[in-house]
Amino acid sequence: MIDIIRTLDLGAELPSENALRAQLGVSRTTVRKVLAGMSARGIIISEAHRRIIREQPRQKERYPKKETLAISEQVETSFMEWMLRGDACPGTEINEAELARKFGVATTIVREFLNRFQKYGLIEKRQNAGWVFKGFTASFALELFEIREMFEMRSARLFAALPDGSPVWKQIQSMRAAHLELLADIDARFQDFSELDSRFHRLITAVAPNRFIESFQDVIAMVFHYHYQWNKRDERARNEVAIKEHLALIEALESRNIALIDRACRLHLTSARETLLHSIA
Amino acid sequence: MIDIIRTLDLGAELPSENALRAQLGVSRTTVRKVLAGMSARGIIISEAHRRIIREQPRQKERYPKKETLAISEQVETSFMEWMLRGDACPGTEINEAELARKFGVATTIVREFLNRFQKYGLIEKRQNAGWVFKGFTASFALELFEIREMFEMRSARLFAALPDGSPVWKQIQSMRAAHLELLADIDARFQDFSELDSRFHRLITAVAPNRFIESFQDVIAMVFHYHYQWNKRDERARNEVAIKEHLALIEALESRNIALIDRACRLHLTSARETLLHSIA
DNA sequence: CATATGTTTCTTATGTATAAAAAACGGGGG
DNA sequence: CCCCCGTTTTTTATACATAAGAAACATATG
Incomplete structure (x- = not known):
């Protein structure tokens, strides 16, 4: 809401509650609560049927991050931290109450x-x-990658069969552009790779939707997101290699040559697997 | 506990609480509660440091099934019934409170x-x-079988590489025997197939353990267990066909010929898929 | 001293209560 | 009649309380 107000001038009228609701993607109940809060702080004046901006909200007016996160999300973060900080070794019993x-x-x-x-x-x-x-162990990584390879090889192969007119080719183009951009600025932005990686693999998988494969992507995303949050070793180099492998796979996909696709895909997955194994050991 | 007591004579002394605990696979707390109940009903007499059987428990003494099931299991059954009875069509919103x-x-x-x-x-x-x-739809079945095929073909192939001395060959032998037995008595026992089916596929999958594949087996087991509980059409014929396909796959596995294995495996899965699709439509 | 039972403590399984958010309802004004 | 907002109802998210079960501790007995 603060971001919306900052695009408007002092004294301007806010959009209707319904418009705000749609824009923010929450219920009107929530919108009204936020508006009430802003009213109480003197940021807006609520008149009959309209609300006027009285002063620009300051950044520190924002609710602290922690208060806006659902408890369930905080638990997720806390648990991952507990797990990956190494407080837990394979076989540890987990106690709900504790x-x-x-x-x-x-x-x-x-x-x-x-x-x-x-x-x-x-x-x-x-x-x-x-x-x-059960532990974030080598066998976990191996089992994970066995499935991942099956799923991604399947999707990559299906790519070759797509008609020329399919919109995915455009998406692949812009995906390549995003990779090149990141590669050019790798020293500063290497941490942005994680998100791009997830998007890239989801795009490939999405050619032929399968709910079980999509659900497995969540597993992969979780592993990479959290694991590498706690293992920064060689992060820059690691991501640079992966970007180049992605670019090779993109090229292979565009060639529509199954053998080429297979090779590029397997190469990338093998290297990703080795990197993960290496960082676990 | 009733079953244990029925193997003993009137006036005999029961095993110690610890022995009973081990035999029944529950905690001593639970054993003690059951013993207290039996004492209250006059089935046993609790003396200092021992318990004597005073009269044989009758069958109706058993707690009704419903009381021994965890609520969570009852919920599962109720939900499946709600879903498969057809009260729910794709897109139905599910309301926790309701x-x-x-x-x-x-x-x-x-x-x-x-x-x-x-x-x-x-x-x-x-x-x-x-x-x-989301509905128990054709696309659900197709997506399910796409994964199932990947997983089972993978496991079946790994079978061929097993050394002669591996104990699985014995297990496959007894699996064949179980199938032949069931086939011989198919008219009376065709409903026993569901459990055998699950055991057979889990055996094949278990050659090279992978937690994600094993978890997927649960999905398959659930689908077959519940779906066919509500769709008895052609059950006998359907199961007879499947048994024969299993036997063919067993033979192929024992031949160690990859091409043969692939064919038998795919044949079975295709037929299972068609049967499921047919029963959904 | 080993094993059995009595007792206590702790954990998970389930039920109930409250807060936050979403949705539905209803009157009023253009 | 449509949109807007005030209000009420309903649902999900979270907290807290109790029951059932498991495990640990303590004591007794041969």
Whole structure:
């Protein structure tokens, strides 16, 4: 809301609650609550049927990040930190109540998180007896990449069969541009790669949608997002190599030559796997 | 406990609490509670340091099935019924509170169930806005089988590379025997196939363990278990065909001929897919 | 001293209550 | 009749409370 107001002038009238609702992607109830808050702080004046901007909100008026995050998201972050900081070794038993205490949240939320987190294959539930952390181990990485290879090779191959008119070719073009841009400025922006990587692989996978493959992408994204947040070693070099491999794969895809595609794809996945294994050991 | 007592004579002494605990696979707390119940009903007499059987428990003494099932399991059954009875069509919005009311359980449990159930790909969560049932549709079946084919072909191929001395060859032998037995008595026992099917596919998959593949087996097992519980059409014939296909695959595996294995595996999966599609339409 | 049972403590499983957000309802003005 | 806003209802998100089960500790007995 602050961002919206900053595009308007002092004394201007705010859009209707419904317009704001649509723009912000939340319910009108929430919009009204925020408006009430701004009214109370003197940022806007609520008259009958309209609201006038009285003064520009300052940046420090923003709610602190922590207050705007759902508790469930905070739990996710806390848990990942706990796991990747190395407090946990393979076989560690996970205690719902203890985690809840440690993170300062209700047990219900921890429990719900663990249930959702189960799909990543890092923890396992035992009836009436809590959870076991299986460890972020080499075998985890190997199993992950075995599936990843099957899925991505499948999608990459399906790419070659796409008609010339398909809009994905445009998307691939702009994907290449994004990679080249990042590569040109790699020293400063190497940390932006993680997000580009995820987008690239999702684009390839999306040619022939399959809900199970898409769901597996979440696993991969989680692993890379969090793992490399705690393992910065060689990050710049690692990402540079990956970008070049992506560019090679893009070229192969555009050639429509299955053998070429297979090779580029496998090359990239092998290198990504080795990098991950290396960083675990 | 009733089953254990029935193997003993009147007046005999029960094993120690610890022995019972180990035998029943529960905690001693639970054993003690059951023993207290039996004492109250006059089935056993608790003396200092031992318990004597006073009269044989009758079958109706057993707790009704419903009381021994965890609420979470009851919710699963209720939900499957709701879904497969056809009360829900694709796109139906799922309401936690309403389901809880309908099933007569707490909302927490329904919520937890939906979270776990998510992995089956039949429902989807929308932030702050409940769940959507995506439907037990043809595209669900197709996506399911696309993955299943990848996974099973992979496992079947790895089979051929196993050394002669591997214990799986014995297991395959007894698997064949189980199939032949069932086939011989197919008219009476065709409903036993579902469980054998799951065991067979899990055996094949288990040659090279991968947690993601194993987790996917749960999806398949769920689909077949529940779907065919509500779609009995052609059940006998369907299962007979599948048994024969299994036998062919077993033979192919034992031949160690990759081409043969591939063919038998694909044949079976194709036929299973068509059967499922047919039963959905 | 080893094993069995009595007792206590702690954990997970389930139920209930409240807060936050979304959706529905309804009157009023253009 | 349509859009806007005030209000009410409903739903999800989170916290807290209790019951069932597991594990640990303590005591007794041969």
